[in-house]
Amino acid sequence: MEKSPEELYQERVKRVLDACTGKVPDRVPIMGPYELFVYNYAGVTIKEAMNDYALARRACHKFLDDFQPDADFGPVLAYPAPPMEFLGVKWFKWAGHGLGDNIMYQFMEGEYMKADEYDEFIYDPSHFMATKWLPRSFKALEGFAGFPPMRLMMWFGWTGLLTAFANPEVQQALQNAIEAGKQLSEWFASLGQYTQEIKQKGFPLAYGAFSWPPFDLIGDTLRGTRGIMSDMIRRPDKLLKALEIATQLCIEYGSAAAGADLPLTWIWMHKGSEGFMSDEQYKTFYWPFLKRAIEGLVERGCIVVIYCEGNDTPRLKYFVDVPKGKVVYHFATMDMAKAKEMLHGIAAISGNVPNRLLLTGSPDDVKAYCKWLIDTVGKDGGYIMDTSALLDEAKLENVKAMFEFTHEYGVYR
Amino acid sequence: MTKEKLVDAIANIRDQEALQLARQMLDAGVDPRIVLEAGREAMAIVGERHERKEYYLPELVVAGEILKEIAEMVKPKLRGKATVQAKPRGKVVIGTVEGDIHDIGKDIVAFMLEVNNYQVFNLGVDVPPSKFVEKIREVNPEIVGMSGFLTLAFDQMRLTVEAIKEAGLRNKVKIMIGGAPMDNDAAKYIGADAYGEDAAAAVKLANQWTGGN
Numbered sequence: 168m169e170k171s172p173e174e175l176y177q178e179r180v181k182r183v184l185d186a187c188t189g190k191v192p193d194r195v196p197i198m199g200p201y202e203l204f205v206y207n208y209a210g211v212t213i214k215e216a217m218n219d220y221a222l223a224r225r226a227c228h229k230f231l232d233d234f235q236p237d238a239d240f241g242p243v244l245a246y247p248a249p250p251m252e253f254l255g256v257k258w259f260k261w262a263g264h265g266l267g268d269n270i271m272y273q274f275m276e277g278e279y280m281k282a283d284e285y286d287e288f289i290y291d292p293s294h295f296m297a298t299k300w301l302p303r304s305f306k307a308l309e310g311f312a313g314f315p316p317m318r319l320m321m322w323f324g325w326t327g328l329l330t331a332f333a334n335p336e337v338q339q340a341l342q343n344a345i346e347a348g349k350q351l352s353e354w355f356a357s358l359g360q361y362t363q364e365i366k367q368k369g370f371p372l373a374y375g376a377f378s379w380p381p382f383d384l385i386g387d388t389l390r391g392t393r394g395i396m397s398d399m400i401r402r403p404d405k406l407l408k409a410l411e412i413a414t415q416l417c418i419e420y421g422s423a424a425a426g427a428d429l430p431l432t433w434i435w436m437h438k439g440s441e442g443f444m445s446d447e448q449y450k451t452f453y454w455p456f457l458k459r460a461i462e463g464l465v466e467r468g469c470i471v472v473i474y475c476e477g478n479d480t481p482r483l484k485y486f487v488d489v490p491k492g493k494v495v496y497h498f499a500t501m502d503m504a505k506a507k508e509m510l511h512g513i514a515a516i517s518g519n520v521p522n523r524l525l526l527t528g529s530p531d532d533v534k535a536y537c538k539w540l541i542d543t544v545g546k547d548g549g550y551i552m553d554t555s556a557l558l559d560e561a562k563l564e565n566v567k568a569m570f571e572f573t574h575e576y577g578v579y580r
Numbered sequence: 581m582t583k584e585k586l587v588d589a590i591a592n593i594r595d596q597e598a599l600q601l602a603r604q605m606l607d608a609g610v611d612p613r614i615v616l617e618a619g620r621e622a623m624a625i626v627g628e629r630h631e632r633k634e635y636y637l638p639e640l641v642v643a644g645e646i647l648k649e650i651a652e653m654v655k656p657k658l659r660g661k662a663t664v665q666a667k668p669r670g671k672v673v674i675g676t677v678e679g680d681i682h683d684i685g686k687d688i689v690a691f692m693l694e695v696n697n698y699q700v701f702n703l704g705v706d707v708p709p710s711k712f713v714e715k716i717r718e719v720n721p722e723i724v725g726m727s728g729f730l731t732l733a734f735d736q737m738r739l740t741v742e743a744i745k746e747a748g749l750r751n752k753v754k755i756m757i758g759g760a761p762m763d764n765d766a767a768k769y770i771g772a773d774a775y776g777e778d779a780a781a782a783v784k785l786a787n788q789w790t791g792g793n
Contacts, residue, residue, distance in 0.1 A: 260681060267679060271730060271732075273681045393684070396638040396640075396642075399638040400593055400642045401595055401645075444637060444638060445634075523731075523762075523763065523765065523769075527734065527765075527766075527769045555761075556731075558731075559732065560732055561731070
């Protein structure tokens with residue numbers, strides 16, 4: 168008898184949850200955040216997907232129908248071009264805005280917080296974000312530079328402070344924020360619609376929330392790689408204070424996942440990998456804050472997926488120190504056998520099918536790699552099949568091989 | 581000797597002390613070329629420690645900052661003095677391939693090659709094959725470095741190597757690749773001579789290719 172979408176939905180949720188929490192599921196789940204590949208497959212450029220939400224949804228449906236992942240991201244990773252265009256995002260290039268029509272968007276690092284602004288950020292992160300970060304990030308919000316400090320409104324503080332709203336530049340920025348809000352709500356409506364549609368087809372949403380390690384919150388969007396690397400040596404005390412705040416922000420960002428059918432908070436990890444910093448630096452600036460963020464999120468009911476994008480083999484000795492059965496480590500470059508040995512019974516593992524193999528290898532190469540992963544890392548559960556990194560260009564037959572092989576060979580008998 | 585002290589301060593990334601020493605030396609009338617020489621010596625040590633995995637990005641970045649600040653200090657004092665640049669060990673054309681705008685890793689490689697006495701022509705990001713070819717023709721480098729972070733870089737690098745081949749320049753240059761998704765197999769696919777894991781590896785390859793150690 169054919170299973171109903173409702174049954175399939177429950178089955179998939181259980182499969183993914185079992186794998187995430189270290190139980191043995193009925194089969195190795197396969198899912199992942201994919202980017203360009205989904206749209207390429209549907210014959211849609213990323214530029215079209217970013218501009219036409221209905222088209223993006225259709226492309227994602229096609230991928231879902233044909234590949235049958237156990238959980239799905241949908242069009243969230245395509246990002247909405249119209250509001251970004253309207254706002255004039257300064258730190259991003261995307262298809263039709265500095266990049267060709269079918270090239271994935273890319274982030275332009277810079278010092279969006281200057282080295283001498285740590286104190287301001289630490290004192291009042293919201294005011295810093297409003298009056299410094301927003302104007303530096305969005306052309307249309309430059310007027311926020313004149314936004315008054317809300318912390319000083321009490322008693323008759325408001326009399327002087329509210330006059331800031333008479334400033335035409337502040338008014339323009341507020342008008343622009345209202346317009347951007349309207350445009351963004353269309354995008355969120357599209358995402359919500361998609362989530363409902365796939366649920367009716369029997370597929371759960373793979374994410375409940377996104378977040379970033381405290382170090383990367385400061386390093387990616389505020390100080391930039393060069394900035395934060397320099398700060399580790401030249402202003403370590405200020406960086407450590409800022410990381411305390413970023414830890415709270417990381418938890419705040421990620422908590423929204425709690426209560427979802429798959430309460431997964433995806434933490435995108437960038438700068439903690441091998442090559443960036445020494446072991447000593449990692450255990451001073453990176454891990455303690457990430458660990459506390461993980462614990463905070465778990466306490467709030469989330470399962471945390473740490474999406475490692477580099478080589479993290481040297482960090483395994485830290486990764487074992489997390490709440491049991493509540494963390495999934497996604498690995499790009501990793502000694503997977505060693506990872507399994509060290510993490511089994513503590514945290515689940517996902518990923519590691521090399522994107523290069525999916526682009527340049529053959530279906531047999533892919534199958535052999537997946538077989539090794541299932542046999543080694545999938546042994547006794549706790550593994551989710553996925554690519555090494557977000558999937559863009561790849562050979563169709565190779566991606567098909569990865570899915571078909573996992574669906575068949577990944578069954579626990 | 582103060583020069584040794586300065587070398588030591590830079591090599592051990594004591595930024596305040598290094599800048600103070602450099603300032604004192606210049607104020608005391610020490611030949612600014614000696615101050616610059618100290619910077620070069622210190623960077624050789626920094627490079628070695630990076631290769632031995634004692635130093636990582638924070639040290640490389642701060643050493644670079646110290647060097648830059650010292651160079652600023654020295655600049656006005658150098659006026660009228662003949663500076664003899666050591667003959668570069670070799671020339672390197674480097675860039676991030678077309679479609680990709682990631683530059684942090686590539687710039688660190690370029691910087692480490694520079695401090696190891698290579699003349700580096702940094703073409704920036706989103707560099708089309710034709711621009712690589714053009715620059716190779718113009719400056720005749722021994723080495724070409726291609727960087728890429730996205731999956732598209734595999735085929736872009738391959739196309740770039742193709743273009744270099746078509747221009748009849750392939751046997752005149754050694755090609756190295758780098759970037760997060762790259763590895764030795766990628767180098768084979770792309771038709772490059774080697775893959776380098778980090779800046780230290782890039783320097784090592786360059787040294788091998790220019791006949792050193």
